[in-house]
Amino acid sequence: MTEMRRLDIAGGVAGLRAAGDQARGFLGTDPVTQNDALLGSELTRIGAQVYGHGDTLLGYLPNVDQPRQAYLASTSSDPDALRLFTAFLGTYQRCTSYVATVPADSVAVGAFDACGFRRIGMLRDHQYRSGRYHDVVMFFATGEDVCRS
Amino acid sequence: MMLRGYRDSDRALLTGYWLPGELVGRPVADRPPLAEPTTVTPPADPTTEMCVVPGTAFVRFTDLDWVNRRARLETGLRPEAVDDGEVLLKSAVSHGFRVLNLHRVYGWVTPACGVPVAALRDAGFQLEATVPDAIWLDGRPVERQLWGAVRHD
Numbered sequence: 001m002t003e004m005r006r007l008d009i010a011g012g013v014a015g016l017r018a019a020g021d022q023a024r025g026f027l028g029t030d031p032v033t034q035n036d037a038l039l040g041s042e043l044t045r046i047g048a049q050v051y052g053h054g055d056t057l058l059g060y061l062p063n064v065d066q067p068r069q070a071y072l073a074s075t076s077s078d079p080d081a082l083r084l085f086t087a088f089l090g091t092y093q094r095c096t097s098y099v100a101t102v103p104a105d106s107v108a109v110g111a112f113d114a115c116g117f118r119r120i121g122m123l124r125d126h127q128y129r130s131g132r133y134h135d136v137v138m139f140f141a142t143g144e145d146v147c148r149s
Numbered sequence: 150m151m152l153r154g155y156r157d158s159d160r161a162l163l164t165g166y167w168l169p170g171e172l173v174g175r176p177v178a179d180r181p182p183l184a185e186p187t188t189v190t191p192p193a194d195p196t197t198e199m200c201v202v203p204g205t206a207f208v209r210f211t212d213l214d215w216v217n218r219r220a221r222l223e224t225g226l227r228p229e230a231v232d233d234g235e236v237l238l239k240s241a242v243s244h245g246f247r248v249l250n251l252h253r254v255y256g257w258v259t260p261a262c263g264v265p266v267a268a269l270r271d272a273g274f275q276l277e278a279t280v281p282d283a284i285w286l287d288g289r290p291v292e293r294q295l296w297g298a299v300r301h302d
Contacts, residue, residue, distance in 0.1 A: 064169075127217055133217075
């Protein structure tokens with residue numbers, strides 16, 4: 001079984017860089033338009049934590065207004081990695097609900113759909129890339145929703 | 150309503166009994182007397198733009214993203230100026246679109262505090278998402294809405 005490992009900022013930046021297009025929008029960052037220094041300072045500024053599970057990168061950001069809620073990000077369509085990550089956060093960070101903002105055409109949409117997340121909204125023109133603005137889907141799930149999926 | 154840049158002498162405007170990060174920051178009714186007021190930090194880095202209406206309110210554009218040309222907007226009104234919320238919102242959106250040249254402005258609204266829906270719609274905002282359990286209020290997590298305004302060039 002693949003283990004989940006926490007990456008330091010440099011490791012997280014390297015992972016995002018390697019993931020390329022699949023990491024665009026990862027906790028609001030964009031490895032295509034941001035260089036390593038900017039990615040690192042942005043991850044530090046927002047207080048993000050990056051974890052690796054096989055080839056998948058998973059991101060966690062606490063909601064400062066509600067410490068039991070976490071913002072999540074993933075770079076793959078693998079629901080198992082996401083399910084494992086939410087179980088990990090539920091156990092070690094006491095998170096009870098999860099929110100994710102994912103570009104509408106990202107591969108990660110499949111992972112959130114398969115993990116019991118439901119779509120709670122669409123942020124219009126939230127991301128600019130490839131010469132035009134794109135919408136971003138917002139997902140939500142409680143810990144029980146993910147367990148049931 | 151004319152916005153001007155933040156100065157250190159405006160610091161008193163940055164503390165009040167509104168919820169943190171609120172798009173229309175009006176003082177919360179029935180707030181426990183021992184609850185700490187919310188304090189907004191003065192701008193310290195390029196990801197924040199702050200303006201004030203002297204003696205009335207602050208307007209903060211935070212999470213400024215120049216690639217995606219977007220920012221999260223929050224405001225905070227003094228208790229005696231709550232009726233100016235609608236005008237302030239329009240001025241803030243105008244500042245974001247015309248002065249900062251943003252494409253998108255968005256912000257959090259907490260329905261439990263009373264949503265000034267008409268004011269939001271008049272300022273060009275639309276409801277985009279409703280996030281359950283997004284903020285702690287009155288001893289329980291309550292839902293929060295994301296409202297966004299997009300500039301169509």
